[in-house]
Each structure stands twice: as C-alpha cells, then as structure tokens.
Amino acid sequence: DPAGAVATARGDTFSALTSVARALAPERRLLGLLRSYLREEEARLRDLTRFYDKVLSVHEDSGIPVSNPLLAFTLIKRLQSDWRNVVHSLEANENIQALKDGYEKVEQDLPAFEDLEGAARALMRLQDVYLLNVKGLARGVFQRITGSTVTDLYSPRQLFSLTADDCFQVGKVAYDMGDFYHAIPWLEEAVSLFRGSYGEWKTEDEASLEDALDHLAFAYFQAGNVSYALSLSREFLLYSPDNKRMSRNVLKYEKLLAESPHHAVAETVIQRPNVPHLQTRDTYERLCQTLGSQPTHYQNPSLYCSYETNSNPYLLLQPVRKEVVHLKPYVVLYHDFVSNSEAQKIRGLAEPWLQRSVVASGEKQVAVEYRISKRSLMLQPVVCFSAWLKDTVDPMLVTLDHRIAALTGLDVQPPYAEYLQVVNYGIGGHYEPHFDHATSPTSPLYRMKSGNRVATFMIYLSSVEAGGATAFIYANFSVPAVKNAALFWWNLRRSGEGDDDTLHAGCPVLVGDKWVANKWIHEYGQEFRRPCGSSPED
Numbered sequence: 106d107p108a109g110a111v112a113t114a115r116g117d118t119f120s121a122l123t124s125v126a127r128a129l130a131p132e133r134r135l136l137g138l139l140r141s142y143l144r145e146e147e148a149r150l151r152d153l154t155r156f157y158d159k160v161l162s163v164h165e166d167s168g169i170p171v172s173n174p175l176l177a178f179t180l181i182k183r184l185q186s187d188w189r190n191v192v193h194s195l196e197a198n199e200n201i202q203a204l205k206d207g208y209e210k211v212e213q214d215l216p217a218f219e220d221l222e223g224a225a226r227a228l229m230r231l232q233d234v235y236l237l238n239v240k241g242l243a244r245g246v247f248q249r250i251t252g253s254t255v256t257d258l259y260s261p262r263q264l265f266s267l268t269a270d271d272c273f274q275v276g277k278v279a280y281d282m283g284d285f286y287h288a289i290p291w292l293e294e295a296v297s298l299f300r301g302s303y304g305e306w307k308t309e310d311e312a313s314l315e316d317a318l319d320h321l322a323f324a325y326f327q328a329g330n331v332s333y334a335l336s337l338s339r340e341f342l343l344y345s346p347d348n349k350r351m352s353r354n355v356l357k358y359e360k361l362l363a364e365s366p367h368h369a370v371a372e373t374v375i376q377r378p379n380v381p382h383l384q385t386r387d388t389y390e391r392l393c394q395t396l397g398s399q400p401t402h403y404q405n406p407s408l409y410c411s412y413e414t415n416s417n418p419y420l421l422l423q424p425v426r427k428e429v430v431h432l433k434p435y436v437v438l439y440h441d442f443v444s445n446s447e448a449q450k451i452r453g454l455a456e457p458w459l460q461r462s463v464v465a466s467g468e469k470q471v472a473v474e475y476r477i478s479k480r481s482l483m484l485q486p487v488v489c490f491s492a493w494l495k496d497t498v499d500p501m502l503v504t505l506d507h508r509i510a511a512l513t514g515l516d517v518q519p520p521y522a523e524y525l526q527v528v529n530y531g532i533g534g535h536y537e538p539h540f541d542h543a544t545s546p547t548s549p550l551y552r553m554k555s556g557n558r559v560a561t562f563m564i565y566l567s568s569v570e571a572g573g574a575t576a577f578i579y580a581n582f583s584v585p586a587v588k589n590a591a592l593f594w595w596n597l598r599r600s601g602e603g604d605d606d607t608l609h610a611g612c613p614v615l616v617g618d619k620w621v622a623n624k625w626i627h628e629y630g631q632e633f634r635r636p637c638g639s640s641p642e643d
C-alpha cells in the first residue's frame with residue numbers, strides 16, 4: 106500500500122552504515138583496554154618468571170651450600186613469606202578488574218542482541234535474493250551457484266571469512282525463529298568448521314562443536330530427516346557421552362526409524378519462510394539479480410538517449426542526458442542530474458536527521474518499535490533511515506527544485522510537491538514492492554490537500570557496489586543505482602487513476618552504502634503541465 110506523506114512504509118532495512126561505522130569507536134576503546142591489560146599481564150608474568158628462575162637456579166646448583174647462614178635465611182624467608190606473596194598476589198585480579206571496569210564503561214555503546222539478530226537476518230535475505238552460497242559466504246566470497254555455473258556477484262578486495270562460531274550465531278538466529286530453512290545451511294557450515302578445529306577452544310566463542318551438532322540435529326529432525334538427525338546426535342554423544350537428553354533423543358530417533366523406515370529420507374522439503382508479497386517475490390528477486398541488465402533495452406528503437414532541454418532556457422545552456430528506460434510505464438533516467446558535490450551535500454544535510462522509518466499501518470502512522478532496547482545502536486532489522494529536507498535548509502535545495510521543474514515541466518513548489526526525502530539503506534537494506542501513490546482514499550498522503558502523487562523524481566545519491574537496483578515488478582525491468590542520475594516516472598495515468606504497472610521496489614543492498622532522494626510531485630498544480638488525456642489508458 107501507499108507510502109505515507111509524512112512517513113513511508115518500508116520493508117526491513119538494516120543497519121545504516123553510519124551506525125555500523127559508529128560501532129567501530131567502542132571497539133577501538135576495547136582494543137586499547139585489552140592492550141593495557143596484555144601489557145600489565147606480560148609484566149606480571151615476566152616478574153613471576155624472574156622469581157621462578159631465581160629459585161630454580163638455587164636448586165640447580167649441585168652443591169647447595171646449606172651450611173651458609175645467608176642461604177639458610179633466604180630459604181626460610183622464601184618459604185615463610187616470598188612464596189605466600191607470590192601465590193596470593195592480587196595483581197592478576199587487579200589487571201582483570203581494570204579490564205572489566207573499562208568494559209562496563211563502554212558497554213552502553215555496544216550493539217544489543219537485536220542488532221546481531223538484524224545483521225544475521227540481513228545476511229539471510231541477501232542469501233535468498235541473490236542466491237548466495239552459504240559455504241562461499243563463510244569463506245568471504247559472494248558467489249551464486251546455479252547448477253554448474255558459478256557467478257561472482259562481488260569480489261571483495263580483501264577476503265573476510267567467518268568462523269565456526271560466526272556461522273553458528275547466524276544459524277541460531279534462524280533456529281530460534283523456527284526457521285529451519287535458513288538454520289540448516291548455516292549450522293551445517295558451523296559444524297563443518299568446528300569439526301576442522303576440534304580441540305582448539307577460542308576464548309571469544311560462545312558455541313562449540315557440541316552446540317552446533319545439537320542444534321543441527323534438531324533442525325534436521327524438524328525438517329523430517331530423522332536419520333541424519335540420528336547420526337548427528339550420535340556424533341554429539343561421542344564428545345559428551347553423559348548427556349541424558351541427547352541419549353533420549355537417540356533412542357527416540359531410533360524408535361521412529363524402526364517404526365517407519367521411510368523416515369530415513371527427508372519427506373518434507375522445507376520451504377523458505379513466508380514473506381509478504383509472495384506473488385511478486387520471484388519476479389522481484391529475478392529483477393534484482395539481473396541488476397538492470399535488460400537485453401530488450403537496446404533492441405527497442407523507442408528507447409533512446411537524448412539531450413533534454415525541454416525548451417527551457419536553463420537547460421538550453423546545460424542540457425541533461427536523458428535515457429528513456431521504459432515506455433509503459435514511462436520511466437526515464439536523467440544522467441548526472443546532480444554533481445558529486447551536490448550529492449555529498451544532500452547526504453550530509455540529511456545525515457543528522459536520519460530516522461528509522463515508520464510503518465504506515467492503515468491510517469495511523471506507527472513508529473516501528475518492536476523489540477528495540479534503549480541500548481541498541483539502531484542496527485535493528487527495522488525499516489530504513491530517512492529524513493525530510495525543507496527547501497529552507499539550504500539554498501542548494503531550491504536550485505535543485507528549479508532543475509527538477511525545468512526538466513519535468515512540473516510545479517514542484519509546496520504544496521504541489523513534498524519536501525525532499527533522503528533515504529539511506531543499510532546492510533541488506535531494501536524496500537519491498539510498493540506504489541508511491543495512494544491506493545486508498547483514506548491515505549495520509551491526501552493530508553497535503555494537493556491530490557495524489559502524480560510522479561516520482563528519485564535521485565541516486567550514491568553508487569552501490571553490488572545489489573540495490575530499482576526493480577519495476579509488473580513492468581519487468583530494473584534500473585541499477587547510477588550515481589548522480591535521477592529516475593523519473595508517472596505514478597498516475599492521465600485520468601488520475603493509479604498506474605498498477607509502477608509497482609516497484611528497492612533491491613537489497615549487497616555491498617555498499619545506498620542513498621536516494623525522492624521528490625514526490627502531486628496532482629494539483631500540474632493541470633496545465635500534464636493535461637488529462639482522451640484515453641484513460643494513457
């Protein structure tokens with residue numbers, strides 16, 4: 106349904122990158138703390154080693170001169186006092202306490218569990234939409250494997266692989282939501298990595314091979330693969346033979362298999378958990394995967410590029426390169442509509458005002474607040490971040506309005522257009538298929554009393570390294586985020602009726618920091634600029 110005039114309904118969008126970047130600061134403080142701790146501990150251990158060596162050298166001396174009264178005194182003193190001081194030294198405690206105190210001070214700036222959950226769900230979304238291979242992701246590569254073809258969707262300059270415990274945590278988030286479809290491949294990867302490094306316990310790890318086997322076995326059981334659940338449970342018992350619960354599970358699985366041997370094979374193919382827009386999901390994802398490469402694009406002669414002047418004196422001096430991307434609905438891309446510095450300026454103006462979006466639920470605008478603790482860094486799986494910029498904020502925005510007006514021939518003065526809405530997508534951020542125009546007469550969009558949103562003028566304020574195309578679902582094409590370009594389309598037909606073919610979405614951002622700015626132009630004020638047509642279809 107329509108995006109509101111004051112608030113915009115968006116699908117899950119994660120962690121604005123600015124907040125991820127902000128999380129780097131507390132980690133640097135923690136690094137500082139750990140470095141001092143290590144220094145102190147190294148000094149402490151050096152001193153202990155010195156004492157050890159000193160005493161050892163006395164004992165290694167073959168002819169200990171026990172008759173020497175000085176030796177007698179030092180031996181007695183050592184045993185009466187030195188050793189006690191060494192054994193009961195408080196230094197280790199003081200060092201660890203300093204580390205703990207320092208951590209406590211940083212703690213309020215650390216991400217909360219919701220943030221971890223959100224980031225894990227973002228990974229799963231990217232995995233789904235771009236058909237990424239979990240094994241590859243764990244190794245740090247973004248590969249789509251279909252049949253025997255391997256496609257690199259993005260080649261990171263530096264491989265950033267995941268540990269067994271990292272994979273476990275992603276799998277656990279899915280597992281706890283009952284989403285075994287995603288839990289299985291991630292836990293599978295965790296088990297395989299933990300097996301490879303069995304016996305090397307890492308302090309930072311939360312989980313172990315046993316935990317991973319335990320969760321994976323149950324996930325397979327839930328998915329109907331009893332025999333695999335059984336073999337994983339048996340493997341678990343090799344490591345923890347005394348676990349009563351697991352022994353009971355093994356008996357249960359054995360019994361199930363004996364009763365009905367067909368349990369041996371997975372019966373239920375686990376379905377990907379339902380997401381809204383299921384009907385359009387496949388098309389949406391296919392369009393996101395093609396990243397705007399539509400072959401028909403160059404075969405259709407009515408799709409062309411030109412220098413647009415719109416007979417406007419402003420544009421005669423500096424025409425804009427216009428690319429007609431699609432005819433029905435009519436979608437054009439204006440290249441280099443803004444300069445790099447303008448794009449940067451708009452992002453900077455919006456940045457301090459970015460807010461988690463609100464979801465339009467019917468008439469009421471409800472801020473999305475579920476499961477967000479105060480401590481959370483706003484890295485949650487909630488909506489994207491957006492800000493509204495009034496023209497009065499900066500004269501550059503007025504210039505921008507003039508340019509939009511010159512190019513489209515439309516009146517973009519308030520109330521005939523909304524303020525500029527700046528949007529920042531985070532990790533895995535996307536905007537599910539939607540219409541920009543209102544589809545119900547009760548939409549808050551009409552509060553402006555200037556009619557429906559007749560057209561959208563959307564500026565790409567950044568490029569995106571991978572993903573993040575704009576997909577037109579029913580019209581069956583997608584446009585990649587071309588930095589500094591602006592995408593324009595009509596949301597309404599000339600009759601004023603909403604054009605269903607404009608259903609569109611912002612594809613999940615695979616890698617990059619995607620920013621767009623929307624100028625929504627309303628019906629009123631455009632009567633003579635876009636006259637009604639004789640054909641209602643037009």
Ligand SMILES: O=C(O)CCC(=O)C(=O)O
Pocket residue numbers: 108528536541573574575576609610611612621623
């Ligand atoms: O980010 C995109 O590509 C689409 C954004 C969009 O549709 C919107 O903001 O209404």
Ligand SMILES: [Fe+2]
Pocket residue numbers: 539540541609
């Ligand atoms: Fe939109």
